Amino acid sequence: MRAMVYRGPYKVRVEERDVPRIEHPNDAIVRVTTAAICGSDLHLYHGMMPDTRVGTTFGHEFVGVVHEVGSSVQHLKPGDRVMVPFNVYCGSCWYCARGLYSNCHNVNPNATAVGGIYGYSHTCGGYDGGQAEFVRVPFADVGPSIIPDWMDEEDAVLLTDALATGYFGAQLGDIVEGDTVVVLGAGPVGLFAAKSAWLMGAGRVIVIDHLEYRLEKAREFAHAETFNFAEHDDIVVEMKRTTDHLGADVVIDAVGAEADGNFTQHVTSAKLKLQGGSPIALNWAIDSVRKGGTVSVMGAYGPMFSAVKFGDALNKGLTLRMNQCPVKRQWPRLFEHIRNGYLKPSDLVTHRIPLEHIAEGYHIFSAKLDGCIKPLIVPGTS
Incomplete structure (x- = not known):
């Protein structure tokens, strides 16, 4: 064969x-x-x-x-x-x-x-x-x-x-009717997660990426609002601004180990294998969700250390939910x-x-x- x-x-x-x-x-x-x-x-x-x-x-x-x-x-x-x-x-x-x-x-x-x-x-x-x-x-x-x-x-x-994982990502978010849901990443899993969030009662769905053709698909397929993080100095600040300075109720990380980060993060993760992947998307999720909110992690990470803002998650009282689907x-x-x-x-x-x-x-x-x-x-x- x-x-x-x-x-x-x-x-x-x-x-x-x-x-x-x-x-x-x-x-x-x-x-x-x-x-x-x-x-x-x-x-x-x-x-x-x-x-x-x-x-x-x-x-x-x-x-x-x-x-x-x-x-x-x-x-x-x-x-x-x-x-x-x-x-x-x-x-x-x-x-x-x-x-x-x-x-x-x-x-x-x-x-x-x-x-x-x-x-x-x-x-x-x-x-x-x-x-x-x-x-x-x-x-x-x-x-x-x-x-x-x-x-x-x-x-x-x-x-x-792809569909099962995206749906599972929305499911792990414990979405309550009317919730604002932010999805990081407009690849297939992120797009399916965004579409699934509506099925679970979301009142607002926002998708973040930096590729315009994927953001266009998020608007067309998932009927989501979109933000291109490359067009903002700080996408976390922008998410706070658009959610009455509270943050989203649920943030879904559908990016994982290869999130765009700075040079040092790419060297330590991709080149030297000192991290299980770039922690950028997960840290954006922790920073963008409101206090007491939920972060759902669908992006794949290696079984190694990653420099995640766990103390911030603790002090904000976040619920972190994740697994392979x-x-x-x-x-x-x-x-x-x-x-x-x-x-x-x-x-x-x-x-x-x-x-x-x-x-x-x-x-x-x-x-x-x-x-x-x-x-x-x-x-x-x-």
Whole structure:
């Protein structure tokens, strides 16, 4: 099969690899029909995440057709069209029993923190991802779901992470009717979080970014007010000014480890790996929210020290809520929102890239070229 293979920071290519095989009776092999590049894949691409090993296949957003199943798999059969959440999880440990699928204790040797994630470094279990023609799916009776007949495949692939995570980010904000919600970052997760905030009763939604084409999408898709932080001396002061000098009720960090910061912050995080990422977005969230407010963190950070203003959060009495999204827990309500026409995830898709051109796809997405918001990868057939 053909698969995207990581060869070092900013270096990815397509190689011929063996089709994955059944390694456990609960495995399935899925032939990928559509995958995606996620903003958090760029953290890997840029060399930001620890233990990202040469030879790894990325990709935690994918859908496909079941090709083969292990002898113990009961709920899937060859030929089923399935969507696979980015979480690899067992379904039976203490955490899974409580719906914390992203914290599964049985799928990752580093499970003191995150559980397993497809294609997201050995820090997250070392599972190869779906930017390939085939992928091995462990615990096949637990994670994947059959795609409903009425659901478009491009909507389904965005449910495997981006939409579910954005919705979860709004959910963690504990939005009360009429709340002012600020979303930092107008990438796909931020745009979905902004759109979801309205579904939860927000009275005002503001999106902050520095790329005009993404802010235009925030106005069009999420019906949000927008601020370009590059046009303001201090975006925190501007947020205070526009909220009667109180601050927002809820701020959602949908940026994470690669927030634009100053030179020193980029050197200590990206170059020297002294931080788990630039703390700029998270510190803006802490500073922009009102006293007693809630900060929801959806942006991905490395498992390392970051210079976060924790004392300010303490003294303001903030609630900080965060986690990797337990994707499948969000699906029932999101299925209904899509069926009822409240959400059309594929509206954010801007590029459809053949697998053999994935290196160019990563470059376009990373460099923010050609108005790229969400690129899909189409493997084709061998």
